[in-house]
Amino acid sequence: QVQLQESGPGLVKPSGTLSLTCTVSGGSITTTNWWSWVRQSPGKGLEWIGDVYYTGTTNYSPSLKSRVTMSVDTSKNQFSLMLASVTAADTAFYYCARDSMDSYWYFDLWGRGTLVSVSS
Amino acid sequence: EIVLTQSPGTLSLSPGERATLSCRASQSVSNRYLAWYQHKPGQAPRVVIYGASSRAAGIPDRFSGSGSGTDFTLTISRLEPEDFAVYFCQQYSSSVWTFGQGTKVEIK
Numbered sequence: 001q002v003q004l005q006e007s008g009p010g011l012v013k014p015s016g017t018l019s020l021t022c023t024v025s026g027g028s029i030t031t032t033n034w035w036s037w038v039r040q041s042p043g044k045g046l047e048w049i050g051d052v053y054y055t056g057t058t059n060y061s062p063s064l065k066s067r068v069t070m071s072v073d074t075s076k077n078q079f080s081l082m083l084a085s086v087t088a089a090d091t092a093f094y095y096c097a098r099d100s101m102d103s104y105w106y107f108d109l110w111g112r113g114t115l116v117s118v119s120s
Numbered sequence: 121e122i123v124l125t126q127s128p129g130t131l132s133l134s135p136g137e138r139a140t141l142s143c144r145a146s147q148s149v150s151n152r153y154l155a156w157y158q159h160k161p162g163q164a165p166r167v168v169i170y171g172a173s174s175r176a177a178g179i180p181d182r183f184s185g186s187g188s189g190t191d192f193t194l195t196i197s198r199l200e201p202e203d204f205a206v207y208f209c210q211q212y213s214s215s216v217w218t219f220g221q222g223t224k225v226e227i228k
Contacts, residue, residue: 036217045221046157046165046208059215062121095164104171105212106155110164 002027004096004111012090012118018083022096022111029077030054034099036107037070037081039092047092051099052079086118122147122213126220132228139196141223143209148189153212156185156194159222160205168207169194199225 008020022035029035036051050060052070060068069082083090093113100108123146131139143156151172159165167176169185172192182197196203204227209220 038219046159046210046219048217048219051217061216099217100170103152104155104174105153106167106170106210107157107165108167108170108176110166112164 002098002109004098004109006094006096006111006114008114008116010115010117012086012116013120014087014118016086016118018081018086018090018094018116018118020081020094020096020114020116021078022080024077024079029072029079030074032101034059034101035072035079036097036099038095038097038107038110040095040113041089041092049081049083049094088118090116091118092116121216122149122211122218124209124211124218124220126207126209126223128223129221130224130226132226133199134228135199135201137199139194139199139203139225141194141196141207141225143187143192143194143220145190145192145211147213149192149211149213151188154185154187154192155210157208157210158203158205159208165208196225201227 003025005023012018034051037049052058067084072079095113096111097107098109125144127142154172156169157165173185184195206222206224208222
């Protein structure tokens with residue numbers, strides 16, 4: 001079955017750029033699904049960061065839009081997140097997820113998440 | 121952007137009791153775009169209800185969802201030990217997804 005796996009550095013310095021990749025295994029990224037990034041800061045709820053289609057079309061959260069870039073590499077079956085100018089407030093578990101956008105819209109598949117800490 | 125407000129923040133209940141979780145939206149939400157997720161520490165979130173009232177695959181029938189417009193409810197009829205977790209509601213509108221802040225269902 002299709003699985004998602006996040007990867008990337010667990011520690012990023014303040015003012016640096018956070019970079020994560022989500023690898024899609026057991027299926028193709030070039031489907032009718034969109035692919036999302038979601039984060040959860042310590043003690044807080046889930047926050048949607050944005051999503052990307054396999055063509056490269058993106059949607060971003062209004063609150064993070066100025067710092068976020070998402071992309072897709074169809075040859076590697078991966079999609080990626082870059083978050084610039086990070087601060088301690090960006091310390092969080094980061095999850096990738098698949099948007100199911102058929103008759104009903106929701107996230108039907110998630111990765112297990114990866115912890116990214118912002119610290120010098 | 122539609123804001124989702126969940127209540128209560130924490131529910132302290134015993135196994136076998138009924139849990140009623142509320143999700144209120146700042147604007148009307150289409151039922152097609154309203155989902156509930158269960159999240160346990162160290163695990164990926166998983167969908168329990170989509171389309172406001174449809175149970176996801178593998179979710180037991182003690183879980184039910186209801187509501188429309190701006191008020192939605194997730195009910196767990198008889199809590200089992202594995203149900204103690206944090207539950208989030210989620211909606212989609214105008215190319216933006218938003219989540220509620222979560223309700224923690226804890227063992228009393």
